[in-house]
Amino acid sequence: MENEKYQLKINNESGRIDKVLAVAYPSFTRSQIQSWLKSGHIQVNGKNSKANYKVLPGDIITLIEPDEETIEIQAENIPLMVVYEDEALAVINKPAGMVVHPSKVQSTGTLVNGLLFHMNQLSEGSDPTRPGIVHRIDKDTSGLLVIAKTNDVHEDLAKQFLNHTTKRTYVALVHGEVEHEEGTIDVPIDRMPNNRIKRVVNREGKPAVTHFTRLEQYNGYTLLQLELETGRTHQIRVHMDYIHHPVVGDPMYGTRNDHSKYGQYLHAQTLGFVHPITKEELTFQAPLPNYFETKLEELRQFD
Numbered sequence: 001m002e003n004e005k006y007q008l009k010i011n012n013e014s015g016r017i018d019k020v021l022a023v024a025y026p027s028f029t030r031s032q033i034q035s036w037l038k039s040g041h042i043q044v045n046g047k048n049s050k051a052n053y054k055v056l057p058g059d060i061i062t063l064i065e066p067d068e069e070t071i072e073i074q075a076e077n078i079p080l081m082v083v084y085e086d087e088a089l090a091v092i093n094k095p096a097g098m099v100v101h102p103s104k105v106q107s108t109g110t111l112v113n114g115l116l117f118h119m120n121q122l123s124e125g126s127d128p129t130r131p132g133i134v135h136r137i138d139k140d141t142s143g144l145l146v147i148a149k150t151n152d153v154h155e156d157l158a159k160q161f162l163n164h165t166t167k168r169t170y171v172a173l174v175h176g177e178v179e180h181e182e183g184t185i186d187v188p189i190d191r192m193p194n195n196r197i198k199r200v201v202n203r204e205g206k207p208a209v210t211h212f213t214r215l216e217q218y219n220g221y222t223l224l225q226l227e228l229e230t231g232r233t234h235q236i237r238v239h240m241d242y243i244h245h246p247v248v249g250d251p252m253y254g255t256r257n258d259h260s261k262y263g264q265y266l267h268a269q270t271l272g273f274v275h276p277i278t279k280e281e282l283t284f285q286a287p288l289p290n291y292f293e294t295k296l297e298e299l300r301q302f303d
Helices: 019-026 029-040 111-118 151-162 235-242 288-301
Strands: 004-010 043-045 060-064 081-085 089-094 144-147 167-175 182-186 189-192 199-201 210-218 219-227 268-273 280-283
Touching: 019 029, 019 043, 019 060, 019 199, 029 043, 043 288, 089 111, 089 280, 144 151, 151 268, 167 235, 167 288, 189 235, 210 235, 210 288, 219 235
Parallel strands: 144 268
Antiparallel strands: 004 060, 043 060, 081 089, 089 144, 167 219, 167 268, 182 210, 189 199, 210 219, 268 280
16 A cells, blocks of 8 residues: 655745644644654655754645554453344444544553453454444444444444445434424545544535434534435544534534533444344344433523
């Protein structure tokens, strides 16, 4: 796999190259950028740049992200909510605040660290940091994930997700009073330029389809059930922001002053798939977390 390559043309920006790049690419830290300048991974007009170089209008800055360092993954005795388990797979109800798999930013306290402790066997996954992980949900999204224990089971489940034959429904509390009882959001999603993490609606992006049904409405808020037809990164969060009803508590796509210690009020409630071994159609449901239910009760009182 080729290293990620970024190019930036300087227009009105000014100052040291490390500061300019830190603003242009907020997902990289200043220390990362300074390290890459020293290692020759950042060039200006085709030549390696010094860390104290001050950019000029018309400069073309090229940044080639280095290979990731090997991450040592340790098994940790982290309590897991196991909804279902057999010799082939497991279904986990992940709490909000838990990262699914380790990375350079966070190598401990993830779901994978807990799985390595509690499960005797896991599939190899898509890379060494993701054993057993067939699909993922965001750190601050709670709810259901299926975990594969063997490579054959992993491959079968991955095909079901790829072919959109799985059933995934979410519950989200969103800002504003959604006018329609049900609807479909069908707009493509792409990476935001200069930001590896954030996604945006873009005609050139990948197809993304979200169906929604209104469950309850309050003064200034709406509770929605959402069904994914596709599974793009941050899909629900991006689509809700696109229709001007961002998920409550969303730190990335919500309103500027909308903060919650629980993150976004988004819960992966239902997960359905065909068992790769028994061929039985399985469907699992996870109740809303207590803090989510408490929030709804508060809104009902003021409705």
